[in-house]
Amino acid sequence: MSTPVLLRGGTVVDGTGRPSRRADIGLAGGLIVDAASIDRSTATVIDVGGLVVSPGFIDVHTHSDAVGLQSGDAAAPSDLVIAAARQGVTTEIAGNCGYSIFPSAHHPEFESSLREFSETLLGTGARPGADIADFRRRHDASRRLNNITSLVGHSTMRAAVMGFAQRAASRAETDELCAVLDAQLRGGAVGWSSGLIYPPGTYATTAELVALGRVSAAHAAPYVTHLRDEMSQVEAALQEALQVARQSGTSLHVSHHKTAGRFSAGKSVHTLAMMDEARADGIDVTCDVYPYVAGSTHLHALLPPWVAEGGFRSMFQRLADPAARERMRTEIVTGIAGWENTVGNGGWDRIDVATAATRPSAEGHSITLLAARAGRDPVDYVCELLQAESGQVTIISHSMDESDMRRVLAHPGTMVGSDGVPKGGKPHPRWAGTFARVLGRYVRELGVLELEDAVHRMTARPAARFGLAGRGVLASGKVADIAVFDPDTVLDQATFQDPMLHPLGVHHVFVAGQEVLRRQRPTGATPGAALHRLAGIRSLA
Template identity: 55%
Template sequence: MGRPVDLLLRGGLLVDGTGAPAREADVAVADGRITVLPAGTPAAAAEVLDVSGRAVAPGFIDVHTHSDALAAPLGDGVPEPADDLRLAPLLQGVTTEICGNCGTSLFPSLPKRLPELAEHLRVTFGIGPVRPAVDFDAFAAGQDPALRHNHIASLVGHGTLRAGVMGFEDRPPRPDELDAMCALLDRALEQGAAGLSTGLIYPPGTYAATEEIVALARVAARHGKPYVTHLRDEMSQVESALEEALEIAERSGAALQVSHHKTAGRHAWGATLRTLPRLERARAAGVDVLCDVYPYTAGSTVLHAMLPPWASEGGVGALLERLGREDVRDRIRADIATGVEGWENTVGNGGWDLIAVAAARSRPEAEGRRVADLAAEQGVDPVDYVCDLLLAERGEVTIISHSMREEDVRRVLAGPLSMIGSDGVPKPGRPHPRWAGSFARVLGHYARDQRLLSLERAVHKMSGLPARRFGLTGRGVVRDGAVADLVVFDPGTVCDRATFERPLLAPEGIGTVVVAGRVAVRDGRPTAARAGEVVRVR
């Protein structure tokens, strides 16, 4: 080579992200870009790292996060979230996060709706008041470079978009409102947002009919960007919800990404035996459909999502006003017992004994404990306990739901259409360990120990496949000229250590992470590098 490169990774096993067999090669980094060299090629470098016996892979891409606000401006006087929440993905090799999932992003909105939207986002992100943005450019400008350890891209959340135009009313949009939503979406996608997401179990997204989503997905299709969906039901009605998603993709022409595909709750256990072949048949018939998955049998979300959708109509303030009324609580109890048409009803499909409190700022003693046990200790009905907790926390409570079966998780992980996403919910308290452990868990537990998939396939699901799906040009594959986002790990020892009791424990076996050509993790410890940027998808 000519002039000295900035960094040389010598002697490693290159797993390049394409799914091709691993091979010995050296990787040089200069000016933030990669050159792949035959093993042992003489090269002068400012820094040489001997990575013999370890794998060199593209930096992992977490396609499903809720980290939108971790480096965004918060309300006056609000303390910044602890840096260990920001570091958790980086320490397991994630160099790019995709946020804005499940219908919630920090943008876009009509200016007049920003105050009401801010209250909704406070409850959703659970780190205090959050400032929403009118468009993607404003979101990008609000990301603090001093807080960005890795890169971030964002989808446009349909729930945010809807609330930013028409508030939290349970009704179809008027034609002018739908036009305004389409215009805001078009502008955000033009500015570099990565696609459109929905969260069809969450108000206000749950109030939208299929026709509304089709109209918006057509905008995404015009930009060549995917429609990414948290299905309307992942439990007893998961198959009909999947059909709705496929219909939206077929009618709009948008590529379909099924978020965190699961079949949860006792009425849906085993349904992956039908949903996965259905996805494969749709793809064979010409629908560009893929999915993502996290490697755990428990999910995590906001507590008020356990309540029927009518409870949240009108926004957070209206929800809190209702929860103090006995007639409202009785109606919630009845709806959980009997169900409501079109509502997922997580508790009715499982029970309060499967729901644990993850984050409740004023009640830390409740964190990590099941709602049924907490209610029994106080001698109250679980619905009363939940309503009182939401009132005490002004709606800002996160939960963990133990609702899945291992065999379903394994099927989705091994399937040909899946990629890896943590669905990380980075909040104080006891967040789900998937935020700190998903990628290491796939590499160690499922690929190496369980032999569910090969090392090359596992890395492909974490890098090349998601980069192609979300249009992340120059990322996800180790090849000449690619962005120098890299991870070096020991295939023989890599493993997750994060648990429900200690959810932010860093993994073992991941030694070096390079972000935009700078070493961000050295010997398993973070450096002072802050090379992360907002990625615009064009």
């Protein structure tokens, strides 16, 4: 049992969106309690005068599924492991963009390709487990600082049920996918996600998604989607997602909403209006955003989707084939119907290598520059880099407009998610900076959001959306997940060249009443847990 704590003299921003107030906060037995019930003679009393006390932040979109499961000293966690907690994030939601580290293959012939797929995308600790219960067991045994939970990845389910076939699911396969999703949601997964630009999810039909949406509707769990296109066809892609929600009855959450690429600047006006109209028609739709104008993903995702058909072993054969490379070059110029062509919508000069373990000199530089230095065509360079790195290359894509991002951030249906891809090298600074950046740059400096509204979007709203009972609000009886920060100094420091610099102004972070970070330093406490979804809860849009 941890020692009771009294946070004395702080400004409480309680997560509800109501105006801040001066109050003491008591913590005992892992819960928030009436401050008057705390015996000051035996409690730890912390003076937080001049600081804001808020619920711990909930990062609604991470790819940290396996970070804490990789080998390392739990008593001295790496910067990648604790970067989220350093910003005040007390819960991470993994399993996004169609990828989760469960379920494992349902048919023996898909086992090796699914494991290779999962470990390449999410790291060496990402061996696919049987189910959400296995996910929780592994994380509960890993001595976490903060909490984690997960969506069920549609691409992972598809790879488990039907491998990497480049086709629509049959009726029997769709039924099996629905049964898998039903079991995982019954087990406490917080929803399901799709990544419709990524194989094998990209091969799904709208009808397949509607069938799965009916399952999530029955569980009152959200469907979370990386749209089929976030560039030139973003409006059509959003319309498909809304159609899934309308036909199935599921609630809908749009991941990292953006209108990217040279043909889409300003389209957020239309996409946000589409979501508003859908809400008026009774569709429960929300979205999240990260406060940057560059995205990040895996390098192979920039190639036409047929390149990855059959899994990574088949992909490597195509990467070495001159005829396949020539086809890639042509299709990047001409496009393919239904494919989000990132390079065609921007150019190789806007794509920087973020992680390439055996070629660290490439990290932080554009594909255009690297290919020129090597005397290679960009497609040849990309194919050779992927082969050399066994597919484990992440990139940063400078593809968005600041005014679009701010418009999405300010919109009433928006939450905050880092979309952090916590890998080595020069990862996107959003993994270390997102929440401090919102509070420092977009609340204090630019006034895009009021402080109380920003905290609400990062706490109570996501807790309700994803069924995280007892979290997201500072009130007696709620779980004591808490962030304490200085509103006058909180700010991100992470940059694209130095992406793991910790933020300023976050003084204390508590998880289940135990202080896990004090002025950016771990205390040694590891009370974090893998969380269940509260069955039947619906969102507060």
